[in-house]
Amino acid sequence: MTAPQAEPVLDSHGPAAPPRRNGELALDEPWQGRLFGVTMALCRSGAVDHERFRQQLIAEIALWEAEHPNGGGYSYWDRWQAALEAVLERAAILDVATLTALAAELAARPAGHDHAHPHQHVAR
Amino acid sequence: MTDVFGAGATEASAATGVTPGRPPTNAQRTEALESLLVERGYVTTAEIDRLVEHFLDDLGPMVGSRIVAQAWLDPAYKQRLLTDADAVLAELDVGSTQTEHLVVVENTPEVHNVVVCTLCSCYPWSVLGLPPAWYKDPAYRSRIVREPRAVLAEMGTEVDEGTEIRVWDSSAEVRYLVLPMPPDDVGELHDRTIDELAQLVGRDAMIGVAPAGTR
Numbered sequence: 001m002t003a004p005q006a007e008p009v010l011d012s013h014g015p016a017a018p019p020r021r022n023g024e025l026a027l028d029e030p031w032q033g034r035l036f037g038v039t040m041a042l043c044r045s046g047a048v049d050h051e052r053f054r055q056q057l058i059a060e061i062a063l064w065e066a067e068h069p070n071g072g073g074y075s076y077w078d079r080w081q082a083a084l085e086a087v088l089e090r091a092a093i094l095d096v097a098t099l100t101a102l103a104a105e106l107a108a109r110p111a112g113h114d115h116a117h118p119h120q121h122v123a124r
Numbered sequence: 125m126t127d128v129f130g131a132g133a134t135e136a137s138a139a140t141g142v143t144p145g146r147p148p149t150n151a152q153r154t155e156a157l158e159s160l161l162v163e164r165g166y167v168t169t170a171e172i173d174r175l176v177e178h179f180l181d182d183l184g185p186m187v188g189s190r191i192v193a194q195a196w197l198d199p200a201y202k203q204r205l206l207t208d209a210d211a212v213l214a215e216l217d218v219g220s221t222q223t224e225h226l227v228v229v230e231n232t233p234e235v236h237n238v239v240v241c242t243l244c245s246c247y248p249w250s251v252l253g254l255p256p257a258w259y260k261d262p263a264y265r266s267r268i269v270r271e272p273r274a275v276l277a278e279m280g281t282e283v284d285e286g287t288e289i290r291v292w293d294s295s296a297e298v299r300y301l302v303l304p305m306p307p308d309d310v311g312e313l314h315d316r317t318i319d320e321l322a323q324l325v326g327r328d329a330m331i332g333v334a335p336a337g338t339r
Contacts, residue, residue, distance in 0.1 A: 031151035037172035038158050044175065047166050058244045065262060076245065076260040081150060085157070094160050102156035103148035 032077040039084055048087055057083040186322065187216065188251035188301060188330045191228075193321035196306050196313050205303065206230055213250065226251065229292060230303040231332070236283045238276065238332030239292045239300045240268045246294035248301050252327055259331065269293070279333045292332075304329040307337030 042048035060079040068074065088094050148156070161167045191212065195202035205212050209226040226248055229237040241247065242265050247255040258264050268275045272289045276282070283289055292300040306313060307324055328334035 029151065031149075031154040033176055034158060034172065035154045037176035038154070038161060038167060040175040041167040041171045042161070044171075045166065054244070054246070061244050071262055074262060076257075078150065081153065088157075093166060094157075094164070099153065099156055099160060100148070102160060103153040106152040106155055107146050107148040 029077075032080075035077060035081055035084065039080070042084075042088075047093060048084075048091065053083060053087050056087050059083075060086070188248070188327070189322040189325035190318060191216075191251060191301070192303055192325040192330065192336070193318045195228075195303055196321055197318060202230075202303070209301070225298050226301060227292075227298050228301045228303050229290070231305050233287065233305075235288050235290060236276075236332065237290050237292060237300070237302045238268060238272055239294060239302060240265055241294040242266070242269060243295075246299055248299040251301055252330060256327065256331075276333060279328075281334050302330050302332040304332075304336040307335065310337065 039048070039053065043050040043053065057080060060083045061076075064074065064079055065071070085096055085099065089096050158167070158169070158172065162169055191205065195205050201212075205228045209228045213226055231237055241259075245255055245260040247259060249255075264275070269291055272291050273283055276289070294300060304325065306321075310316070310321075310324065313321065324337045326334060326336070329336040
Protein backbone atom coordinates (compact mmCIF):
# COMPACT_ATOMS: atom_id res chain seq x y z
CA MET A 1 0.00 0.00 0.00
CA THR A 2 1.44 3.35 -0.94
CA ALA A 3 0.92 6.67 0.79
CA PRO A 4 -2.59 8.11 0.92
CA GLN A 5 -3.56 9.90 -2.25
CA ALA A 6 -5.43 13.12 -2.66
CA GLU A 7 -8.10 11.57 -4.82
CA PRO A 8 -9.59 8.11 -4.41
CA VAL A 9 -8.14 5.83 -7.04
CA LEU A 10 -10.18 3.32 -8.96
CA ASP A 11 -9.24 -0.14 -7.75
CA SER A 12 -9.33 -2.91 -10.31
CA HIS A 13 -10.07 -5.54 -7.67
CA GLY A 14 -10.34 -6.00 -3.93
CA PRO A 15 -12.96 -5.04 -1.40
CA ALA A 16 -12.70 -1.34 -2.17
CA ALA A 17 -13.14 -1.74 -5.93
CA PRO A 18 -16.17 0.00 -7.47
CA PRO A 19 -19.53 -1.76 -7.51
CA ARG A 20 -19.09 -3.13 -10.99
CA ARG A 21 -16.09 -5.16 -9.79
CA ASN A 22 -17.04 -5.71 -6.22
CA GLY A 23 -19.14 -8.81 -6.63
CA GLU A 24 -21.22 -8.24 -9.71
CA LEU A 25 -21.72 -5.52 -12.26
CA ALA A 26 -23.94 -2.68 -11.15
CA LEU A 27 -24.48 -1.71 -14.76
CA ASP A 28 -24.81 -4.20 -17.52
CA GLU A 29 -24.75 -1.90 -20.53
CA PRO A 30 -23.32 1.53 -21.36
CA TRP A 31 -26.69 3.19 -21.88
CA GLN A 32 -27.59 2.57 -18.24
CA GLY A 33 -24.61 4.62 -17.13
CA ARG A 34 -25.48 7.43 -19.52
CA LEU A 35 -29.08 7.41 -18.34
CA PHE A 36 -27.90 7.60 -14.75
CA GLY A 37 -25.56 10.49 -15.60
CA VAL A 38 -28.28 12.40 -17.46
CA THR A 39 -30.61 12.01 -14.50
CA MET A 40 -28.03 13.16 -11.99
CA ALA A 41 -27.17 16.17 -14.15
CA LEU A 42 -30.85 17.15 -14.36
CA CYS A 43 -31.27 16.78 -10.60
CA ARG A 44 -28.13 18.72 -9.89
CA SER A 45 -29.15 21.62 -12.11
CA GLY A 46 -32.61 21.67 -10.59
CA ALA A 47 -34.35 20.93 -13.90
CA VAL A 48 -35.71 17.77 -12.30
CA ASP A 49 -36.64 17.46 -8.67
CA HIS A 50 -34.91 14.41 -7.27
CA GLU A 51 -37.75 13.46 -5.00
CA ARG A 52 -40.28 13.80 -7.81
CA PHE A 53 -38.17 11.53 -9.95
CA ARG A 54 -37.80 9.06 -7.10
CA GLN A 55 -41.54 8.91 -6.56
CA GLN A 56 -42.09 8.35 -10.26
CA LEU A 57 -39.53 5.53 -10.20
CA ILE A 58 -41.31 3.92 -7.27
CA ALA A 59 -44.58 4.17 -9.16
CA GLU A 60 -43.09 2.72 -12.35
CA ILE A 61 -41.64 -0.23 -10.46
CA ALA A 62 -44.87 -0.86 -8.60
CA LEU A 63 -46.85 -0.71 -11.83
CA TRP A 64 -44.54 -3.16 -13.52
CA GLU A 65 -44.69 -5.55 -10.60
CA ALA A 66 -48.48 -5.37 -10.56
CA GLU A 67 -48.59 -6.18 -14.26
CA HIS A 68 -45.99 -8.96 -14.00
CA PRO A 69 -46.82 -10.98 -10.91
CA ASN A 70 -44.30 -13.66 -11.87
CA GLY A 71 -41.50 -11.13 -12.05
CA GLY A 72 -39.89 -12.44 -15.22
CA GLY A 73 -38.09 -9.99 -17.49
CA TYR A 74 -37.78 -7.26 -14.94
CA SER A 75 -35.29 -4.52 -15.75
CA TYR A 76 -34.61 -1.86 -13.19
CA TRP A 77 -33.02 0.49 -15.72
CA ASP A 78 -36.02 0.14 -18.03
CA ARG A 79 -38.15 1.44 -15.17
CA TRP A 80 -35.67 4.22 -14.55
CA GLN A 81 -35.91 5.22 -18.20
CA ALA A 82 -39.70 5.23 -18.11
CA ALA A 83 -39.68 7.28 -14.91
CA LEU A 84 -37.32 9.90 -16.26
CA GLU A 85 -39.27 10.27 -19.49
CA ALA A 86 -42.50 10.68 -17.56
CA VAL A 87 -41.04 13.33 -15.29
CA LEU A 88 -39.53 15.23 -18.21
CA GLU A 89 -42.77 15.18 -20.13
CA ARG A 90 -44.74 16.37 -17.12
CA ALA A 91 -42.28 19.21 -16.62
CA ALA A 92 -42.66 20.14 -20.31
CA ILE A 93 -38.93 19.69 -20.80
CA LEU A 94 -39.49 17.29 -23.66
CA ASP A 95 -42.33 15.25 -25.02
CA VAL A 96 -42.10 11.54 -25.45
CA ALA A 97 -43.30 11.69 -29.05
CA THR A 98 -40.29 13.81 -30.05
CA LEU A 99 -38.00 11.51 -28.14
CA THR A 100 -39.47 8.43 -29.77
CA ALA A 101 -39.16 9.98 -33.23
CA LEU A 102 -35.48 10.78 -32.73
CA ALA A 103 -34.82 7.33 -31.27
CA ALA A 104 -36.45 5.80 -34.33
CA GLU A 105 -34.14 7.86 -36.55
CA LEU A 106 -31.18 6.59 -34.61
CA ALA A 107 -32.45 3.04 -34.92
CA ALA A 108 -32.61 3.42 -38.68
CA ARG A 109 -28.96 4.34 -39.04
CA PRO A 110 -26.89 1.91 -41.02
CA ALA A 111 -25.18 -0.67 -38.90
CA GLY A 112 -21.59 0.28 -38.27
CA HIS A 113 -22.32 4.00 -38.54
CA ASP A 114 -20.35 4.47 -35.37
CA HIS A 115 -17.42 2.52 -36.72
CA ALA A 116 -16.54 4.85 -39.56
CA HIS A 117 -13.27 6.06 -38.10
CA PRO A 118 -10.33 5.17 -40.29
CA HIS A 119 -8.35 3.75 -37.40
CA GLN A 120 -10.92 1.17 -36.46
CA HIS A 121 -11.71 -2.36 -37.52
CA VAL A 122 -9.62 -3.00 -40.56
CA ALA A 123 -10.33 -6.72 -40.43
CA ARG A 124 -13.28 -7.87 -42.53
CA MET B 125 -11.74 -2.14 -17.74
CA THR B 126 -15.22 -2.49 -19.08
CA ASP B 127 -16.28 0.90 -20.37
CA VAL B 128 -19.82 0.81 -19.12
CA PHE B 129 -20.04 4.58 -19.27
CA GLY B 130 -18.71 5.20 -22.73
CA ALA B 131 -19.80 8.62 -23.96
CA GLY B 132 -22.20 8.44 -26.83
CA ALA B 133 -22.15 4.69 -26.73
CA THR B 134 -24.28 3.05 -29.35
CA GLU B 135 -25.53 -0.37 -30.21
CA ALA B 136 -23.39 -2.38 -32.56
CA SER B 137 -24.87 -4.77 -35.06
CA ALA B 138 -23.49 -7.46 -37.26
CA ALA B 139 -26.05 -6.64 -39.92
CA THR B 140 -25.41 -4.12 -42.65
CA GLY B 141 -27.60 -1.55 -44.31
CA VAL B 142 -30.47 0.54 -43.05
CA THR B 143 -33.08 -1.23 -40.99
CA PRO B 144 -36.21 0.89 -41.14
CA GLY B 145 -38.95 0.03 -38.74
CA ARG B 146 -36.76 -1.66 -36.20
CA PRO B 147 -37.86 -0.46 -32.77
CA PRO B 148 -35.30 1.68 -30.97
CA THR B 149 -33.28 -0.03 -28.29
CA ASN B 150 -32.91 1.36 -24.79
CA ALA B 151 -29.50 2.58 -25.81
CA GLN B 152 -30.87 4.48 -28.79
CA ARG B 153 -33.63 5.94 -26.67
CA THR B 154 -31.08 7.09 -24.11
CA GLU B 155 -28.90 8.54 -26.85
CA ALA B 156 -31.89 10.44 -28.19
CA LEU B 157 -32.77 11.68 -24.72
CA GLU B 158 -29.27 12.92 -24.06
CA SER B 159 -29.08 14.52 -27.48
CA LEU B 160 -32.34 16.44 -27.05
CA LEU B 161 -31.47 17.61 -23.55
CA VAL B 162 -28.04 18.79 -24.65
CA GLU B 163 -29.55 20.54 -27.65
CA ARG B 164 -32.03 22.34 -25.42
CA GLY B 165 -29.41 23.35 -22.92
CA TYR B 166 -30.58 21.30 -19.95
CA VAL B 167 -27.42 19.23 -19.67
CA THR B 168 -23.99 19.08 -21.22
CA THR B 169 -22.14 15.97 -22.24
CA ALA B 170 -19.19 17.08 -20.14
CA GLU B 171 -21.36 17.43 -17.05
CA ILE B 172 -22.82 13.97 -17.56
CA ASP B 173 -19.35 12.53 -18.03
CA ARG B 174 -18.17 14.28 -14.90
CA LEU B 175 -21.08 13.10 -12.77
CA VAL B 176 -20.85 9.54 -13.96
CA GLU B 177 -17.15 9.51 -13.18
CA HIS B 178 -17.80 11.17 -9.84
CA PHE B 179 -20.40 8.66 -8.73
CA LEU B 180 -18.53 5.62 -9.89
CA ASP B 181 -14.80 6.16 -9.98
CA ASP B 182 -14.14 9.04 -7.61
CA LEU B 183 -16.58 7.94 -4.98
CA GLY B 184 -17.71 4.39 -5.31
CA PRO B 185 -17.33 2.47 -2.11
CA MET B 186 -13.97 4.14 -1.41
CA VAL B 187 -15.62 6.96 0.50
CA GLY B 188 -17.65 4.55 2.57
CA SER B 189 -14.67 2.26 3.09
CA ARG B 190 -12.52 5.08 4.39
CA ILE B 191 -15.27 6.28 6.69
CA VAL B 192 -15.51 2.81 8.22
CA ALA B 193 -11.73 2.46 8.51
CA GLN B 194 -11.48 5.82 10.21
CA ALA B 195 -14.23 4.82 12.62
CA TRP B 196 -12.34 1.64 13.51
CA LEU B 197 -9.25 3.68 14.32
CA ASP B 198 -10.81 6.62 16.09
CA PRO B 199 -13.52 6.09 18.74
CA ALA B 200 -14.43 9.78 18.83
CA TYR B 201 -14.89 9.82 15.06
CA LYS B 202 -17.00 6.68 15.30
CA GLN B 203 -19.20 8.27 17.91
CA ARG B 204 -19.74 11.34 15.73
CA LEU B 205 -20.49 9.10 12.78
CA LEU B 206 -23.12 7.19 14.74
CA THR B 207 -24.76 10.31 16.12
CA ASP B 208 -24.46 12.73 13.18
CA ALA B 209 -23.24 11.14 9.97
CA ASP B 210 -24.47 14.12 7.96
CA ALA B 211 -21.94 16.35 9.68
CA VAL B 212 -19.14 13.90 8.93
CA LEU B 213 -20.23 13.71 5.31
CA ALA B 214 -20.40 17.49 5.06
CA GLU B 215 -16.75 17.68 6.07
CA LEU B 216 -15.88 15.20 3.33
CA ASP B 217 -17.64 17.32 0.71
CA VAL B 218 -18.66 14.33 -1.35
CA GLY B 219 -21.04 16.43 -3.38
CA SER B 220 -24.15 14.37 -3.00
CA THR B 221 -27.19 15.40 -4.98
CA GLN B 222 -29.31 13.76 -2.35
CA THR B 223 -31.06 15.72 0.31
CA GLU B 224 -31.90 12.91 2.70
CA HIS B 225 -30.00 12.06 5.85
CA LEU B 226 -27.44 9.36 6.18
CA VAL B 227 -27.64 7.20 9.27
CA VAL B 228 -24.79 4.87 10.21
CA VAL B 229 -25.72 1.73 12.14
CA GLU B 230 -23.06 -0.28 13.94
CA ASN B 231 -22.70 -4.05 13.85
CA THR B 232 -21.78 -5.60 17.20
CA PRO B 233 -21.66 -9.19 18.46
CA GLU B 234 -25.24 -8.68 19.61
CA VAL B 235 -26.72 -6.88 16.59
CA HIS B 236 -26.28 -7.37 12.86
CA ASN B 237 -27.67 -4.63 10.61
CA VAL B 238 -28.69 -4.99 6.99
CA VAL B 239 -30.07 -2.38 4.59
CA VAL B 240 -32.77 -2.58 1.97
CA CYS B 241 -35.12 -0.30 0.08
CA THR B 242 -38.41 -2.12 -0.13
CA LEU B 243 -40.01 0.51 -2.39
CA CYS B 244 -37.38 0.93 -5.04
CA SER B 245 -33.62 1.26 -4.65
CA CYS B 246 -32.82 4.14 -2.32
CA TYR B 247 -29.13 3.81 -1.62
CA PRO B 248 -26.39 5.99 -0.19
CA TRP B 249 -24.81 6.72 -3.55
CA SER B 250 -22.64 9.46 -2.20
CA VAL B 251 -20.67 6.99 -0.09
CA LEU B 252 -21.25 3.66 -1.84
CA GLY B 253 -21.42 4.56 -5.52
CA LEU B 254 -23.98 2.76 -7.63
CA PRO B 255 -26.08 -0.01 -6.10
CA PRO B 256 -25.37 -3.62 -7.05
CA ALA B 257 -27.86 -5.40 -9.28
CA TRP B 258 -29.21 -7.65 -6.54
CA TYR B 259 -30.05 -4.64 -4.35
CA LYS B 260 -32.69 -3.67 -6.90
CA ASP B 261 -34.03 -7.17 -7.29
CA PRO B 262 -37.66 -7.59 -6.18
CA ALA B 263 -36.76 -10.87 -4.43
CA TYR B 264 -34.08 -9.26 -2.25
CA ARG B 265 -36.29 -6.28 -1.47
CA SER B 266 -39.13 -8.42 -0.20
CA ARG B 267 -37.38 -11.43 1.30
CA ILE B 268 -34.72 -9.64 3.33
CA VAL B 269 -37.53 -8.16 5.43
CA ARG B 270 -39.44 -11.42 5.92
CA GLU B 271 -36.55 -13.82 6.39
CA PRO B 272 -33.30 -11.88 6.79
CA ARG B 273 -31.36 -14.71 8.39
CA ALA B 274 -32.13 -17.07 5.54
CA VAL B 275 -31.35 -14.50 2.84
CA LEU B 276 -28.07 -13.56 4.49
CA ALA B 277 -27.13 -17.23 4.71
CA GLU B 278 -27.89 -17.64 1.02
CA MET B 279 -25.58 -14.70 0.35
CA GLY B 280 -22.84 -16.39 2.33
CA THR B 281 -23.24 -14.66 5.67
CA GLU B 282 -24.24 -16.88 8.57
CA VAL B 283 -25.46 -14.80 11.50
CA ASP B 284 -25.43 -16.51 14.88
CA GLU B 285 -28.84 -17.44 16.21
CA GLY B 286 -28.13 -15.34 19.28
CA THR B 287 -27.46 -12.23 17.24
CA GLU B 288 -30.39 -9.95 16.57
CA ILE B 289 -30.81 -8.92 12.92
CA ARG B 290 -32.12 -5.43 12.26
CA VAL B 291 -33.35 -4.62 8.77
CA TRP B 292 -33.27 -0.94 7.86
CA ASP B 293 -35.63 0.20 5.12
CA SER B 294 -34.32 3.22 3.24
CA SER B 295 -36.72 6.02 2.56
CA ALA B 296 -36.89 9.44 1.01
CA GLU B 297 -35.66 10.91 4.25
CA VAL B 298 -33.08 8.44 5.46
CA ARG B 299 -30.48 6.18 3.92
CA TYR B 300 -28.34 3.78 5.88
CA LEU B 301 -24.74 2.67 5.98
CA VAL B 302 -23.68 -0.32 8.04
CA LEU B 303 -20.53 0.06 10.12
CA PRO B 304 -19.20 -3.52 10.09
CA MET B 305 -17.00 -4.99 12.78
CA PRO B 306 -13.30 -5.30 11.93
CA PRO B 307 -12.33 -8.78 10.74
CA ASP B 308 -11.24 -11.10 13.52
CA ASP B 309 -7.84 -11.68 11.95
CA VAL B 310 -6.97 -8.05 11.34
CA GLY B 311 -4.74 -7.89 14.41
CA GLU B 312 -3.95 -4.59 16.05
CA LEU B 313 -5.87 -1.93 14.14
CA HIS B 314 -3.40 0.79 14.91
CA ASP B 315 -0.64 -1.14 13.20
CA ARG B 316 -2.48 -0.56 9.93
CA THR B 317 -2.92 2.58 7.87
CA ILE B 318 -6.37 3.86 7.07
CA ASP B 319 -5.84 2.87 3.44
CA GLU B 320 -4.93 -0.66 4.41
CA LEU B 321 -8.00 -0.93 6.60
CA ALA B 322 -10.22 0.58 3.92
CA GLN B 323 -9.17 -2.25 1.62
CA LEU B 324 -10.92 -4.61 4.02
CA VAL B 325 -14.26 -2.82 3.78
CA GLY B 326 -16.24 -3.92 0.78
CA ARG B 327 -19.50 -2.53 -0.45
CA ASP B 328 -21.44 -5.57 0.66
CA ALA B 329 -20.18 -5.18 4.22
CA MET B 330 -21.56 -1.64 4.28
CA ILE B 331 -24.95 -2.87 3.06
CA GLY B 332 -24.78 -5.55 5.74
CA VAL B 333 -24.86 -8.67 3.60
CA ALA B 334 -21.22 -9.62 4.19
CA PRO B 335 -18.65 -9.17 6.94
CA ALA B 336 -15.67 -6.91 6.46
CA GLY B 337 -12.59 -8.58 5.08
CA THR B 338 -14.42 -10.83 2.64
CA ARG B 339 -15.10 -10.63 -1.02
